[in-house]
Amino acid sequence: xxxxxxxxxxxxxxxxxxxxxxxxxxxxxxxxxxxxxxxxxxxxxxxxxxxxxxxxxxxxxxxxxxxxxxxxxxxxxxxxxxxxxxxxxxxxxxxxxxxxxxxxxxxxxxxxxxxxxxxxxxxxxxxxxxxxxxxxxxxxxxxxxxxxxxxxxxxxxxxxxxxxxxxxxxxxxxxxxxxxxxxxxxxxxxxxxxxxxxxxxxxxxxxxxxxxxxxxxxxxxxxxxxxxxxxxxxxxxxxxxxxxxxxxxxxxxxxxxxxxxxxxxxxxxxxxxxxxxxxxxxxxxxxxxxxxxxxxxxxxxxxxxxxxxxxxxxxxxxxxxxxxxxxxxxxxxxxxxxxxxxxxxxxxxxxxxxxxxxxxxxxxxxxxxxxxxxxxxxxxxxxxxxxxxxxxxxxxxxxxxxxxxxxxxxxxxxxxxxxxxxxxxxxxxxxxxxxxxxxxxxxxxxxxxxxxxxxxxxxxxxxxxxxxxxxxxxxxxxxxxxxxxxxxxxxxxxxxxxxxxxxxxxxxxxxxxxxxxxxxxxxxxxxxxxxxxxxxxxxxxxxxxxxxxxxxxxxxxxxxxxxxxxxxxxxxxxxxxxxxxxxxxxxxxxxxxxxxxxxxxxxxxxxxxxxxxxxxxxxxxxxxxxxxxxxxxxxxxxxxxxxxxxxxxxxxxxxxxxxxxxxxxxxxxxxxxxxxxxxxxxxxxxxxxxxxxxxxxxxxxxxxxxxxxxxxxxxxxxxxxxxxxxxxxxxxxxxxxxxxxxxxxxxxxxxxxxxxxxxxxxx
Numbered sequence: 001x002x003x004x005x006x007x008x009x010x011x012x013x014x015x016x017x018x019x020x021x022x023x024x025x026x027x028x029x030x031x032x033x034x035x036x037x038x039x040x041x042x043x044x045x046x047x048x049x050x051x052x053x054x055x056x057x058x059x060x061x062x063x064x065x066x067x068x069x070x071x072x073x074x075x076x077x078x079x080x081x082x083x084x085x086x087x088x089x090x091x092x093x094x095x096x097x098x099x100x101x102x103x104x105x106x107x108x109x110x111x112x113x114x115x116x117x118x119x120x121x122x123x124x125x126x127x128x129x130x131x132x133x134x135x136x137x138x139x140x141x142x143x144x145x146x147x148x149x150x151x152x153x154x155x156x157x158x159x160x161x162x163x164x165x166x167x168x169x170x171x172x173x174x175x176x177x178x179x180x181x182x183x184x185x186x187x188x189x190x191x192x193x194x195x196x197x198x199x200x201x202x203x204x205x206x207x208x209x210x211x212x213x214x215x216x217x218x219x220x221x222x223x224x225x226x227x228x229x230x231x232x233x234x235x236x237x238x239x240x241x242x243x244x245x246x247x248x249x250x251x252x253x254x255x256x257x258x259x260x261x262x263x264x265x266x267x268x269x270x271x272x273x274x275x276x277x278x279x280x281x282x283x284x285x286x287x288x289x290x291x292x293x294x295x296x297x298x299x300x301x302x303x304x305x306x307x308x309x310x311x312x313x314x315x316x317x318x319x320x321x322x323x324x325x326x327x328x329x330x331x332x333x334x335x336x337x338x339x340x341x342x343x344x345x346x347x348x349x350x351x352x353x354x355x356x357x358x359x360x361x362x363x364x365x366x367x368x369x370x371x372x373x374x375x376x377x378x379x380x381x382x383x384x385x386x387x388x389x390x391x392x393x394x395x396x397x398x399x400x401x402x403x404x405x406x407x408x409x410x411x412x413x414x415x416x417x418x419x420x421x422x423x424x425x426x427x428x429x430x431x432x433x434x435x436x437x438x439x440x441x442x443x444x445x446x447x448x449x450x451x452x453x454x455x456x457x458x459x460x461x462x463x464x465x466x467x468x469x470x471x472x473x474x475x476x477x478x479x480x481x482x483x484x485x486x487x488x489x490x491x492x493x494x495x496x497x498x499x500x501x502x503x504x505x506x507x508x509x510x511x512x513x514x515x516x517x518x519x520x521x522x523x524x525x526x527x528x529x530x531x532x533x534x535x536x537x538x539x540x541x542x543x544x545x546x547x548x549x550x551x552x553x554x555x556x557x558x559x560x561x562x563x564x565x566x567x568x569x570x571x572x573x574x575x576x577x578x579x580x581x582x583x584x585x586x587x588x589x590x591x592x593x594x595x596x597x598x599x600x601x602x603x604x605x606x607x608x609x610x611x612x613x614x615x616x617x618x619x620x621x622x623x624x625x626x627x628x629x630x631x632x633x634x635x636x637x638x639x640x641x642x643x644x645x646x647x648x649x650x651x652x653x654x655x656x657x658x659x660x661x662x663x664x665x666x667x668x669x670x671x672x673x674x675x676x677x678x679x680x681x682x683x684x685x686x687x688x689x690x691x692x693x694x695x696x697x698x699x700x701x702x703x704x705x706x707x708x709x710x711x712x713x714x715x716x717x718x719x720x721x722x723x724x725x726x727x728x729x730x731x732x733x734x735x736x737x738x739x740x741x742x743x744x745x746x747x748x749x750x751x752x753x754x755x756x757x758x759x760x761x762x763x
């Protein structure tokens with residue numbers, strides 16, 4: 001039985017670098033117009049590495065490997081050869097017809113044209129790419145004679161040789177004849193993962209007159225595409241092209257797939273390709289489904305080069321069919337099949353993009369919302385954000401796409417951690433002395449909104465918020481009991497730990513080893529007492545209310561309920577007349593939080609419950625009754641934890657803090673006061689987080705693992721504060737305050753400052 005080409009007569013073109021009279025101006029070099037019709041762009045070519053690494057096999061009239069459109073070595077002369085059985089090849093795979101060379105050029109011509117052509121609505125500028133996959137390799141099996149004919153045995157041998165040569169795609173621009181031997185060869189090729197692209201024919205009729213094809217395996221059908229041809233520049237069938245009709249493939253398992261479901265259309269009229277019959281460097285215009293088929297083959301090569309998983313899973317053909325631009329009747333139809341090849345759509349994610357978390361759960365990107373708010377000791381988590389910024393997600397065809405998930409981490413707004421002076425007009429703690437020598441100290445915040453009142457914490461459930469403040473009672477024996485709500489226990493603990501009023505104030509101003517500010521918002525209490533002469537001990541407990549949230553709706557975040565508790569124990573010893581030393585031990589337990597950063601429960605960045613042990617050393621020196629200096633250093637150790645989302649774990653984390661505060665009273669008057677402080681708030685100095693990663697092997701298969709990344713922030717926050725307050729009349733006072741912060745929230749380069757004055761008067 002003879003197999004023949006499905007070509008139409010080519011039209012010769014001389015190699016000219018100028019237009020014929022009346023031709024349009026040259027367009028910008030790039031993909032040729034028929035490639036633009038299928039959505040090919042330089043960006044797509046680059047993303048697909050120009051088809052590199054994919055072998056396209058052509059079973060045709062052979063090839064002229066030395067033709068200028070091919071790069072040196074692009075056509076394998078060693079693997080290409082004569083597959084003919086019914087006739088004798090004069091020189092291996094050498095093309096003595098022209099059809100095979102043209103087909104190979106349309107699929108994968110490497111070199112651009114040297115001339116500019118304008119014809120039939122197309123303008124091919126000098127320098128345009130005319131092959132779909134310019135870096136793909138070509139294996140040519142000559143199975144058809146110089147007259148363009150051969151037997152099914154020739155074709156079968158050509159298919160088998162192309163498979164053996166490593167072809168990923170085999171182009172059959174010849175009559176669709178599903179004879180038993182050809183079907184068997186296609187089945188064998190598909191079993192090895194090879195895709196077959198078959199020209200649909202040029203008889204202007206339904207394929208096989210709507211007769212079914214038998215004997216194909218299900219795998220072969222999923223690896224098979226039939227190609228119809230479009231008219232020049234128009235999204236309509238060429239007059240000569242066959243159509244899929246109503247026939248079907250009936251697989252060996254009895255299932256049916258209509259020809260239309262495996263049919264795609266591509267430009268096939270007046271395609272520029274070598275015309276070797278007109279000269280060694282001549283170009284010609286070729287028309288037919290023979291030209292549409294290599295457009296499809298080259299498209300598959302680009303997809304496979306970009307995503308090897310499409311070959312591994314045998315889904316490249318299905319993807320190309322699924323992403324075609326619908327033509328004719330809506331959906332798959334008997335005239336256009338699935339529609340026009342659309343590389344623009346094929347190179348976009350198909351279906352939902354998903355990521356795989358540490359627990360093995362696959363989550364759609366659309367389900368990942370902002371889930372971690374960071375700041376303070378961890379800075380902006382810059383290293384983690386860098387990993388998330390180039391994260392691998394998979395689409396419905398298991399193709400890897402790079403997505404930016406860094407937005408899942410947000411830093412707290414700077415303004416949320418430092419209130420401007422005009423909004424914080426209280427002048428300090430009010431102290432009442434009792435007749436027996438005891439004291440009562442009270443402080444209450446002005447009526448502010450919950451967000452302003454609590455800084456980075458906000459009550460979002462609409463319930464009333466109790467007044468923010470505290471009260472402390474000290475008896476004549478020196479024991480102190482303090483309780484409060486809505487703020488950290490720093491002042492209460494300092495007052496309980498230090499009997500000296502100056503040190504109590506300095507301790508609350510510094511408090512670098514006290515982590516109670518990471519558990520503020522709820523009730524707190526503190527108690528301190530004398531143990532011996534010069535020795536005091538104190539403890540404090542601070543806990544967030546469970547109804548408080550770590551996010552703020554104004555940021556576009558509500559991350560969910562958070563709970564934290566901080567317990568502090570401390571001992572001070574006055575070992576000389578002017579010197580006092582102290583040691584503190586703290587325990588911070590955070591649910592859905594890590595050193596002040598917070599996250600939604602069961603979110604992509606959930607690191608569960610974390611426990612931190614803190615140690616503090618303090619040394620105070622009293623110059624005299626009015627001048628004191630307090631120095632502190634804090635060390636914190638957070639035990640490694642585990643996560644089930646995109647963050648898999650944390651190692652043990654070390655953090656440090658230090659600072660010094662100086663207080664001077666009665667400088668210019670009996671009641672003025674100057675405070676100068678320098679401190680580095682808590683900052684992570686060692687520790688790593690595991691980020692769940694997806695790597696793609698040479699076959700495109702995804703493998704999941706963990707990549708450790710540093711938690712040390714990019715900056716080192718240093719705060720400098722100078723405050724001076726003095727009475728200016730009997731019922732009036734002035735407060736001057738200067739604050740400067742470097743690397744705010746431990747983010748390198750973030751700076752802010754405040755300069756303010758408050759005048760207050762009582763009437």
